[in-house]
Amino acid sequence: MTLYDWPRASAFGRVIPKNKIYEHVGATTALKDLFVREVDQIVWSHKLAPETINLPATKAVAEIQVFRIMQREKDLSFDALRAIDRAIPFPLLFELTHGGKVKLAAAYKRPSEADSTKWVLGDYFESEWLPDTTPRTALPVALNMGALYEQLLSPLVEGQTAQLAPGATTGFAEATQASFAAPPAVEPLSLEAKIAHLEAMKAKTREVERIIARLAREKQFNKRVTINAELRTAREELRRLSGGMDGEGE
Template sequence: MLYDWPRAAAFGRVIPKNKIYEHAGANSALKDLFVREVDQIVWSHKLAPETINLAATKSVAEIQVFRILQREPTLNQDVLRAIDRAIPFPLVFELEHGGRIKLAAAYKRPSRSDGSRWVLGDYFESDWLSEHAPRAAMPVALNMGALYERLLSPLVERQAARLVPGMAEAPHASFIAAAAMEPISLETRIAQAEAIKAKTREVERIKARIAREKQFNKRVAINAELRAAREELKRLSGGGNSEVE
Protein backbone atom coordinates (compact mmCIF):
# COMPACT_ATOMS: atom_id res chain seq x y z
CA MET A 1 0.00 0.00 0.00
CA LEU A 2 1.20 3.50 -0.86
CA TYR A 3 -0.14 6.56 0.92
CA ASP A 4 -1.35 9.84 -0.48
CA TRP A 5 0.62 12.04 1.90
CA PRO A 6 -1.10 15.37 2.70
CA ARG A 7 -0.07 18.26 0.48
CA ALA A 8 0.45 20.46 3.51
CA ALA A 9 3.16 18.03 4.66
CA ALA A 10 5.15 18.16 1.40
CA PHE A 11 8.82 19.03 2.00
CA GLY A 12 10.62 18.00 -1.18
CA ARG A 13 14.20 18.65 -0.12
CA VAL A 14 17.07 16.73 -1.70
CA ILE A 15 19.53 15.59 0.99
CA PRO A 16 23.21 15.45 -0.01
CA LYS A 17 24.77 12.09 0.81
CA ASN A 18 27.65 13.75 2.64
CA LYS A 19 25.17 15.11 5.19
CA ILE A 20 24.12 11.55 5.97
CA TYR A 21 27.77 10.46 6.17
CA GLU A 22 28.49 13.27 8.62
CA HIS A 23 25.61 12.58 10.99
CA ALA A 24 25.78 8.78 10.76
CA GLY A 25 29.55 8.49 11.19
CA ALA A 26 29.84 6.59 7.90
CA ASN A 27 33.00 4.60 7.18
CA SER A 28 34.39 3.99 3.70
CA ALA A 29 32.44 0.74 3.22
CA LEU A 30 29.14 2.48 4.00
CA LYS A 31 29.99 5.38 1.70
CA ASP A 32 30.70 2.87 -1.07
CA LEU A 33 27.24 1.37 -0.51
CA PHE A 34 25.60 4.77 -0.90
CA VAL A 35 27.57 5.52 -4.08
CA ARG A 36 26.78 2.12 -5.59
CA GLU A 37 23.13 1.74 -4.58
CA VAL A 38 21.64 5.21 -4.03
CA ASP A 39 20.95 7.72 -6.78
CA GLN A 40 19.17 10.38 -4.71
CA ILE A 41 17.71 10.94 -1.24
CA VAL A 42 14.65 13.17 -1.03
CA TRP A 43 13.11 14.36 2.23
CA SER A 44 9.63 13.99 0.79
CA HIS A 45 7.16 14.86 3.56
CA LYS A 46 7.18 16.10 7.12
CA LEU A 47 4.28 14.71 9.15
CA ALA A 48 4.10 16.99 12.17
CA PRO A 49 1.50 18.75 14.35
CA GLU A 50 1.78 21.91 12.27
CA THR A 51 1.41 20.10 8.92
CA ILE A 52 -1.25 17.45 9.61
CA ASN A 53 -2.92 18.81 12.76
CA LEU A 54 -2.21 15.83 15.02
CA ALA A 55 -0.83 16.20 18.53
CA ALA A 56 2.72 15.03 19.19
CA THR A 57 3.35 12.29 21.73
CA LYS A 58 6.33 11.75 23.97
CA SER A 59 7.89 9.16 21.66
CA VAL A 60 6.67 10.53 18.30
CA ALA A 61 6.91 14.28 17.85
CA GLU A 62 7.11 14.04 14.04
CA ILE A 63 7.35 11.39 11.31
CA GLN A 64 9.57 12.03 8.29
CA VAL A 65 9.00 10.44 4.89
CA PHE A 66 12.15 9.88 2.83
CA ARG A 67 12.14 8.76 -0.79
CA ILE A 68 15.22 6.81 -1.89
CA LEU A 69 15.87 6.54 -5.62
CA GLN A 70 17.82 3.31 -6.01
CA ARG A 71 20.49 2.62 -8.62
CA GLU A 72 20.03 -1.14 -8.23
CA PRO A 73 16.99 -3.42 -7.69
CA THR A 74 18.02 -4.18 -4.10
CA LEU A 75 19.05 -1.83 -1.34
CA ASN A 76 21.28 -2.84 1.56
CA GLN A 77 19.49 -2.11 4.82
CA ASP A 78 22.68 -0.54 6.17
CA VAL A 79 21.80 2.41 3.94
CA LEU A 80 18.41 2.82 5.61
CA ARG A 81 19.95 2.33 9.03
CA ALA A 82 22.49 5.10 8.37
CA ILE A 83 19.74 7.52 7.37
CA ASP A 84 17.72 6.54 10.43
CA ARG A 85 20.76 7.19 12.63
CA ALA A 86 21.23 10.61 11.05
CA ILE A 87 17.63 11.81 11.51
CA PRO A 88 16.32 12.12 15.11
CA PHE A 89 12.70 11.27 14.24
CA PRO A 90 10.84 8.12 13.21
CA LEU A 91 11.14 7.58 9.45
CA VAL A 92 9.08 5.93 6.74
CA PHE A 93 10.91 5.22 3.48
CA GLU A 94 9.56 5.07 -0.04
CA LEU A 95 12.06 3.04 -2.08
CA GLU A 96 11.89 3.62 -5.83
CA HIS A 97 13.49 1.66 -8.68
CA GLY A 98 12.52 0.84 -12.26
CA GLY A 99 9.08 2.40 -12.13
CA ARG A 100 8.16 0.61 -8.88
CA ILE A 101 7.83 1.80 -5.28
CA LYS A 102 7.62 0.04 -1.94
CA LEU A 103 7.48 1.18 1.68
CA ALA A 104 10.08 0.29 4.29
CA ALA A 105 10.43 1.22 7.95
CA ALA A 106 11.93 0.04 11.21
CA TYR A 107 10.29 0.65 14.57
CA LYS A 108 12.20 3.54 16.11
CA ARG A 109 11.71 4.79 19.65
CA PRO A 110 13.61 6.81 22.26
CA SER A 111 15.71 4.70 24.61
CA ARG A 112 13.98 4.14 27.93
CA SER A 113 17.26 4.59 29.79
CA ASP A 114 18.52 7.57 27.78
CA GLY A 115 15.90 9.69 26.04
CA SER A 116 18.53 11.32 23.82
CA ARG A 117 19.30 7.98 22.14
CA TRP A 118 17.12 6.12 19.64
CA VAL A 119 16.50 2.39 19.57
CA LEU A 120 16.07 0.99 16.07
CA GLY A 121 14.60 -2.43 15.27
CA ASP A 122 14.55 -4.59 12.14
CA TYR A 123 13.21 -3.27 8.85
CA PHE A 124 9.84 -4.28 7.45
CA GLU A 125 8.89 -3.78 3.81
CA SER A 126 5.81 -3.84 1.63
CA ASP A 127 5.61 -5.50 -1.78
CA TRP A 128 6.73 -3.56 -4.84
CA LEU A 129 3.95 -1.59 -6.55
CA SER A 130 3.82 0.38 -9.77
CA GLU A 131 4.69 4.04 -9.29
CA HIS A 132 1.32 4.72 -10.92
CA ALA A 133 -0.61 2.56 -8.44
CA PRO A 134 -3.43 4.42 -6.67
CA ARG A 135 -2.48 5.77 -3.27
CA ALA A 136 -4.64 5.29 -0.20
CA ALA A 137 -5.57 8.02 2.23
CA MET A 138 -3.27 8.27 5.21
CA PRO A 139 -4.59 6.25 8.19
CA VAL A 140 -6.91 8.08 10.57
CA ALA A 141 -5.34 8.54 14.02
CA LEU A 142 -5.80 10.67 17.13
CA ASN A 143 -2.14 11.62 17.57
CA MET A 144 1.31 11.18 16.03
CA GLY A 145 2.09 8.06 18.04
CA ALA A 146 -1.08 6.31 16.88
CA LEU A 147 -0.40 7.36 13.28
CA TYR A 148 3.09 5.86 13.46
CA GLU A 149 1.67 2.54 14.67
CA ARG A 150 -0.93 2.51 11.90
CA LEU A 151 1.71 3.16 9.26
CA LEU A 152 4.00 0.39 10.48
CA SER A 153 1.46 -2.29 11.42
CA PRO A 154 0.63 -3.41 7.83
CA LEU A 155 4.36 -3.79 7.07
CA VAL A 156 4.88 -5.93 10.16
CA GLU A 157 1.88 -8.13 9.39
CA ARG A 158 2.86 -8.48 5.73
CA GLN A 159 6.30 -9.80 6.66
CA ALA A 160 4.78 -12.49 8.85
CA ALA A 161 2.40 -13.42 6.02
CA ARG A 162 5.28 -13.76 3.55
CA LEU A 163 7.30 -15.98 5.89
CA VAL A 164 4.54 -18.48 6.63
CA PRO A 165 2.91 -20.18 3.59
CA GLY A 166 -0.84 -19.76 3.62
CA MET A 167 -0.95 -16.65 5.82
CA ALA A 168 -0.97 -14.29 2.83
CA GLU A 169 -4.02 -16.14 1.48
CA ALA A 170 -5.62 -16.42 4.93
CA PRO A 171 -6.13 -12.96 6.40
CA HIS A 172 -8.23 -14.58 9.12
CA ALA A 173 -5.04 -16.13 10.56
CA SER A 174 -4.88 -15.20 14.21
CA PHE A 175 -1.70 -13.13 13.88
CA ILE A 176 -3.66 -10.67 11.75
CA ALA A 177 -7.13 -11.25 13.18
CA ALA A 178 -5.95 -10.66 16.74
CA ALA A 179 -4.99 -7.13 15.80
CA ALA A 180 -8.58 -6.44 14.77
CA MET A 181 -10.20 -8.30 17.68
CA GLU A 182 -8.26 -6.78 20.53
CA PRO A 183 -5.73 -3.99 20.98
CA ILE A 184 -2.18 -5.27 20.59
CA SER A 185 0.74 -2.90 20.86
CA LEU A 186 3.03 -2.39 17.88
CA GLU A 187 5.95 -3.66 19.97
CA THR A 188 4.07 -6.92 20.60
CA ARG A 189 3.28 -7.36 16.92
CA ILE A 190 6.92 -6.74 16.03
CA ALA A 191 8.06 -9.26 18.63
CA GLN A 192 5.68 -11.81 17.09
CA ALA A 193 6.93 -11.09 13.58
CA GLU A 194 10.58 -11.33 14.65
CA ALA A 195 9.89 -14.63 16.45
CA ILE A 196 8.29 -16.01 13.27
CA LYS A 197 11.29 -14.84 11.24
CA ALA A 198 13.77 -16.47 13.62
CA LYS A 199 11.82 -19.74 13.76
CA THR A 200 11.50 -19.81 9.96
CA ARG A 201 15.28 -19.54 9.69
CA GLU A 202 15.67 -22.33 12.22
CA VAL A 203 13.38 -24.60 10.16
CA GLU A 204 15.47 -23.90 7.05
CA ARG A 205 18.72 -24.67 8.91
CA ILE A 206 17.34 -27.98 10.18
CA LYS A 207 16.16 -28.91 6.68
CA ALA A 208 19.66 -28.19 5.37
CA ARG A 209 21.15 -30.46 8.05
CA ILE A 210 18.81 -33.29 7.01
CA ALA A 211 19.86 -32.86 3.39
CA ARG A 212 23.54 -33.19 4.34
CA GLU A 213 23.17 -36.06 6.80
CA LYS A 214 23.71 -39.58 5.41
CA GLN A 215 23.29 -41.70 8.54
CA PHE A 216 19.72 -42.95 8.99
CA ASN A 217 19.62 -42.76 12.81
CA LYS A 218 20.89 -39.19 12.79
CA ARG A 219 18.34 -38.24 10.13
CA VAL A 220 15.59 -39.63 12.35
CA ALA A 221 16.76 -37.45 15.26
CA ILE A 222 17.03 -34.35 13.07
CA ASN A 223 13.55 -35.01 11.65
CA ALA A 224 12.22 -34.96 15.21
CA GLU A 225 13.85 -31.52 15.67
CA LEU A 226 12.24 -30.39 12.42
CA ARG A 227 8.78 -31.50 13.51
CA ALA A 228 9.16 -29.64 16.80
CA ALA A 229 10.37 -26.49 15.04
CA ARG A 230 7.48 -26.63 12.58
CA GLU A 231 4.98 -27.03 15.40
CA GLU A 232 6.45 -24.02 17.17
CA LEU A 233 6.33 -21.99 13.96
CA LYS A 234 2.69 -23.02 13.50
CA ARG A 235 1.95 -21.87 17.04
CA LEU A 236 3.72 -18.52 16.53
CA SER A 237 1.85 -17.90 13.28
CA GLY A 238 -1.48 -18.47 14.95
CA GLY A 239 -2.14 -22.15 14.44
CA GLY A 240 -4.04 -22.39 11.19
CA ASN A 241 -4.11 -25.39 8.90
CA SER A 242 -1.21 -24.52 6.60
CA GLU A 243 1.83 -26.74 6.56
CA VAL A 244 5.33 -25.28 6.71
CA GLU A 245 7.20 -27.27 4.06
Protein backbone atom coordinates in the same frame (compact mmCIF):
# COMPACT_ATOMS: atom_id res chain seq x y z
CA MET B 1 0.37 -2.74 0.30
CA THR B 2 -0.96 0.82 0.38
CA LEU B 3 0.80 3.90 -0.97
CA TYR B 4 -0.23 6.99 0.93
CA ASP B 5 -1.41 10.30 -0.43
CA TRP B 6 0.66 12.49 1.84
CA PRO B 7 -1.25 15.68 2.76
CA ARG B 8 -0.27 18.73 0.73
CA ALA B 9 0.39 20.74 3.87
CA SER B 10 3.07 18.22 4.85
CA ALA B 11 5.08 18.62 1.62
CA PHE B 12 8.72 19.48 2.31
CA GLY B 13 10.55 18.63 -0.92
CA ARG B 14 14.11 19.25 0.15
CA VAL B 15 16.97 17.41 -1.58
CA ILE B 16 19.48 16.19 1.02
CA PRO B 17 23.13 16.11 -0.13
CA LYS B 18 24.77 12.80 0.69
CA ASN B 19 27.66 14.55 2.41
CA LYS B 20 25.24 15.88 5.04
CA ILE B 21 24.40 12.29 5.94
CA TYR B 22 28.11 11.43 6.00
CA GLU B 23 28.81 14.28 8.43
CA HIS B 24 26.09 13.29 10.86
CA VAL B 25 27.04 9.61 11.06
CA GLY B 26 30.81 9.78 10.62
CA ALA B 27 30.59 7.70 7.46
CA THR B 28 33.34 5.25 6.61
CA THR B 29 34.79 4.95 3.13
CA ALA B 30 32.79 1.75 2.65
CA LEU B 31 29.52 3.51 3.54
CA LYS B 32 30.30 6.42 1.20
CA ASP B 33 31.04 3.97 -1.60
CA LEU B 34 27.73 2.23 -0.91
CA PHE B 35 25.83 5.52 -1.22
CA VAL B 36 27.64 6.40 -4.46
CA ARG B 37 26.92 2.96 -5.91
CA GLU B 38 23.30 2.49 -4.82
CA VAL B 39 21.72 5.89 -4.10
CA ASP B 40 20.98 8.44 -6.80
CA GLN B 41 19.13 11.09 -4.78
CA ILE B 42 17.68 11.61 -1.30
CA VAL B 43 14.61 13.83 -0.96
CA TRP B 44 13.07 14.80 2.36
CA SER B 45 9.63 14.73 0.80
CA HIS B 46 7.11 15.21 3.63
CA LYS B 47 6.97 16.23 7.26
CA LEU B 48 4.08 14.75 9.22
CA ALA B 49 3.78 16.92 12.30
CA PRO B 50 1.12 18.56 14.50
CA GLU B 51 1.30 21.77 12.45
CA THR B 52 1.03 19.97 9.07
CA ILE B 53 -1.56 17.23 9.70
CA ASN B 54 -3.32 18.53 12.83
CA LEU B 55 -2.54 15.60 15.10
CA PRO B 56 -1.08 16.04 18.60
CA ALA B 57 2.45 14.82 19.25
CA THR B 58 3.23 12.08 21.74
CA LYS B 59 6.30 11.68 23.91
CA ALA B 60 7.76 9.03 21.61
CA VAL B 61 6.57 10.47 18.28
CA ALA B 62 6.67 14.24 17.86
CA GLU B 63 6.94 14.06 14.05
CA ILE B 64 7.25 11.48 11.27
CA GLN B 65 9.51 12.28 8.33
CA VAL B 66 9.03 10.77 4.86
CA PHE B 67 12.15 10.33 2.73
CA ARG B 68 12.01 9.41 -0.95
CA ILE B 69 15.12 7.57 -2.13
CA MET B 70 15.88 7.28 -5.83
CA GLN B 71 17.95 4.11 -6.23
CA ARG B 72 20.62 3.49 -8.85
CA GLU B 73 20.12 -0.27 -8.50
CA LYS B 74 17.06 -2.39 -7.77
CA ASP B 75 18.44 -3.55 -4.44
CA LEU B 76 19.34 -1.08 -1.73
CA SER B 77 21.36 -2.02 1.33
CA PHE B 78 19.64 -1.38 4.63
CA ASP B 79 22.96 0.13 5.76
CA ALA B 80 22.09 3.19 3.66
CA LEU B 81 18.67 3.54 5.29
CA ARG B 82 20.19 2.99 8.72
CA ALA B 83 22.68 5.82 8.12
CA ILE B 84 19.85 8.21 7.20
CA ASP B 85 17.85 7.08 10.23
CA ARG B 86 20.85 7.74 12.46
CA ALA B 87 21.21 11.25 11.01
CA ILE B 88 17.57 12.29 11.52
CA PRO B 89 16.23 12.41 15.12
CA PHE B 90 12.65 11.46 14.22
CA PRO B 91 10.87 8.29 13.09
CA LEU B 92 11.26 7.87 9.33
CA LEU B 93 9.26 6.22 6.57
CA PHE B 94 11.06 5.62 3.27
CA GLU B 95 9.63 5.55 -0.22
CA LEU B 96 12.17 3.68 -2.34
CA THR B 97 11.96 4.19 -6.10
CA HIS B 98 13.57 2.42 -9.05
CA GLY B 99 12.56 1.73 -12.66
CA GLY B 100 9.12 3.30 -12.40
CA LYS B 101 8.25 1.37 -9.25
CA VAL B 102 8.03 2.29 -5.57
CA LYS B 103 7.94 0.48 -2.26
CA LEU B 104 7.79 1.46 1.39
CA ALA B 105 10.41 0.62 3.99
CA ALA B 106 10.87 1.52 7.64
CA ALA B 107 12.37 0.34 10.92
CA TYR B 108 10.62 0.75 14.25
CA LYS B 109 12.37 3.71 15.85
CA ARG B 110 11.82 4.84 19.44
CA PRO B 111 13.58 6.99 22.03
CA SER B 112 15.92 5.09 24.32
CA GLU B 113 14.52 4.57 27.83
CA ALA B 114 18.02 4.97 29.26
CA ASP B 115 18.82 8.17 27.34
CA SER B 116 16.00 10.16 25.75
CA THR B 117 18.48 11.93 23.45
CA LYS B 118 19.30 8.63 21.73
CA TRP B 119 17.18 6.41 19.50
CA VAL B 120 16.70 2.65 19.39
CA LEU B 121 16.42 1.39 15.82
CA GLY B 122 15.08 -2.07 14.99
CA ASP B 123 15.17 -4.20 11.86
CA TYR B 124 13.81 -2.91 8.56
CA PHE B 125 10.52 -3.98 7.04
CA GLU B 126 9.57 -3.37 3.43
CA SER B 127 6.62 -3.82 1.10
CA GLU B 128 6.58 -5.31 -2.38
CA TRP B 129 7.35 -3.13 -5.40
CA LEU B 130 4.33 -1.33 -6.88
CA PRO B 131 4.01 0.77 -10.06
CA ASP B 132 4.72 4.41 -9.29
CA THR B 133 1.32 5.21 -10.83
CA THR B 134 -0.53 3.12 -8.24
CA PRO B 135 -3.46 5.13 -6.80
CA ARG B 136 -2.72 6.46 -3.36
CA THR B 137 -5.00 6.46 -0.36
CA ALA B 138 -5.51 8.93 2.48
CA LEU B 139 -3.61 8.52 5.73
CA PRO B 140 -5.24 6.16 8.24
CA VAL B 141 -7.41 7.77 10.91
CA ALA B 142 -5.49 8.25 14.17
CA LEU B 143 -5.87 10.24 17.39
CA ASN B 144 -2.23 11.29 17.68
CA MET B 145 1.19 11.00 16.03
CA GLY B 146 2.11 7.87 17.96
CA ALA B 147 -1.03 6.04 16.82
CA LEU B 148 -0.44 7.19 13.23
CA TYR B 149 3.12 5.84 13.35
CA GLU B 150 1.85 2.44 14.49
CA GLN B 151 -0.74 2.36 11.72
CA LEU B 152 1.85 3.25 9.08
CA LEU B 153 4.32 0.58 10.22
CA SER B 154 1.90 -2.23 11.09
CA PRO B 155 1.11 -3.21 7.46
CA LEU B 156 4.84 -3.53 6.74
CA VAL B 157 5.33 -5.82 9.74
CA GLU B 158 2.23 -7.87 8.92
CA GLY B 159 3.23 -8.16 5.26
CA GLN B 160 6.67 -9.49 6.11
CA THR B 161 5.16 -11.90 8.62
CA ALA B 162 2.73 -13.22 6.00
CA GLN B 163 5.57 -13.80 3.53
CA LEU B 164 7.98 -15.34 6.04
CA ALA B 165 9.27 -18.73 4.95
CA PRO B 166 6.36 -19.54 2.61
CA GLY B 167 7.75 -23.03 1.96
CA ALA B 168 7.98 -23.99 5.63
CA THR B 169 4.44 -25.35 5.79
CA THR B 170 1.34 -25.61 3.61
CA GLY B 171 -0.98 -22.65 4.09
CA PHE B 172 1.60 -20.76 6.13
CA ALA B 173 0.95 -17.33 4.63
CA GLU B 174 -2.80 -17.63 5.09
CA ALA B 175 -2.37 -18.77 8.65
CA THR B 176 0.03 -15.94 9.41
CA GLN B 177 -2.41 -13.35 8.14
CA ALA B 178 -5.09 -14.95 10.28
CA SER B 179 -2.86 -14.63 13.33
CA PHE B 180 -3.43 -10.87 13.27
CA ALA B 181 -7.21 -11.19 12.91
CA ALA B 182 -7.94 -11.27 16.64
CA PRO B 183 -11.42 -12.26 17.86
CA PRO B 184 -13.66 -9.24 18.60
CA ALA B 185 -13.25 -9.69 22.36
CA VAL B 186 -9.43 -9.65 22.18
CA GLU B 187 -7.53 -6.37 22.15
CA PRO B 188 -5.52 -5.96 18.91
CA LEU B 189 -1.79 -6.53 19.12
CA SER B 190 0.38 -3.47 19.57
CA LEU B 191 3.11 -2.71 17.06
CA GLU B 192 5.78 -3.88 19.52
CA ALA B 193 3.88 -7.14 20.06
CA LYS B 194 3.59 -7.70 16.31
CA ILE B 195 7.32 -7.14 15.90
CA ALA B 196 8.08 -9.53 18.78
CA HIS B 197 5.76 -12.07 17.15
CA LEU B 198 7.61 -11.70 13.85
CA GLU B 199 11.01 -12.09 15.54
CA ALA B 200 9.82 -15.30 17.22
CA MET B 201 8.65 -16.63 13.84
CA LYS B 202 11.99 -15.71 12.25
CA ALA B 203 13.87 -17.60 14.96
CA LYS B 204 11.63 -20.66 14.65
CA THR B 205 11.90 -20.58 10.85
CA ARG B 206 15.71 -20.57 11.13
CA GLU B 207 15.46 -23.56 13.46
CA VAL B 208 13.29 -25.44 10.94
CA GLU B 209 15.79 -24.67 8.18
CA ARG B 210 18.71 -25.91 10.32
CA ILE B 211 16.90 -29.18 11.07
CA ILE B 212 16.08 -29.69 7.38
CA ALA B 213 19.77 -29.17 6.55
CA ARG B 214 20.79 -31.74 9.20
CA LEU B 215 18.25 -34.20 7.82
CA ALA B 216 19.64 -33.78 4.30
CA ARG B 217 23.19 -34.56 5.52
CA GLU B 218 22.30 -37.52 7.74
CA LYS B 219 22.54 -41.01 6.18
CA GLN B 220 21.81 -43.28 9.16
CA PHE B 221 18.18 -44.39 9.32
CA ASN B 222 17.83 -44.27 13.11
CA LYS B 223 19.24 -40.74 13.30
CA ARG B 224 16.98 -39.62 10.43
CA VAL B 225 13.97 -40.87 12.40
CA THR B 226 15.05 -38.76 15.40
CA ILE B 227 15.69 -35.68 13.26
CA ASN B 228 12.32 -36.11 11.54
CA ALA B 229 10.67 -36.06 14.95
CA GLU B 230 12.50 -32.82 15.79
CA LEU B 231 11.37 -31.37 12.47
CA ARG B 232 7.72 -32.23 13.13
CA THR B 233 7.92 -30.60 16.55
CA ALA B 234 9.57 -27.44 15.21
CA ARG B 235 7.06 -27.14 12.38
CA GLU B 236 4.18 -27.58 14.80
CA GLU B 237 5.60 -24.79 16.98
CA LEU B 238 5.88 -22.65 13.86
CA ARG B 239 2.25 -23.40 13.03
CA ARG B 240 1.21 -22.34 16.52
CA LEU B 241 3.13 -19.09 16.16
CA SER B 242 1.42 -18.49 12.82
CA GLY B 243 -2.00 -18.61 14.42
CA GLY B 244 -2.84 -22.17 15.36
CA MET B 245 -3.60 -23.61 11.93
CA ASP B 246 -4.62 -27.24 11.55
CA GLY B 247 -1.81 -28.74 9.48
CA GLU B 248 -1.23 -32.17 8.07
CA GLY B 249 1.44 -34.46 9.47
CA GLU B 250 4.61 -35.53 7.76
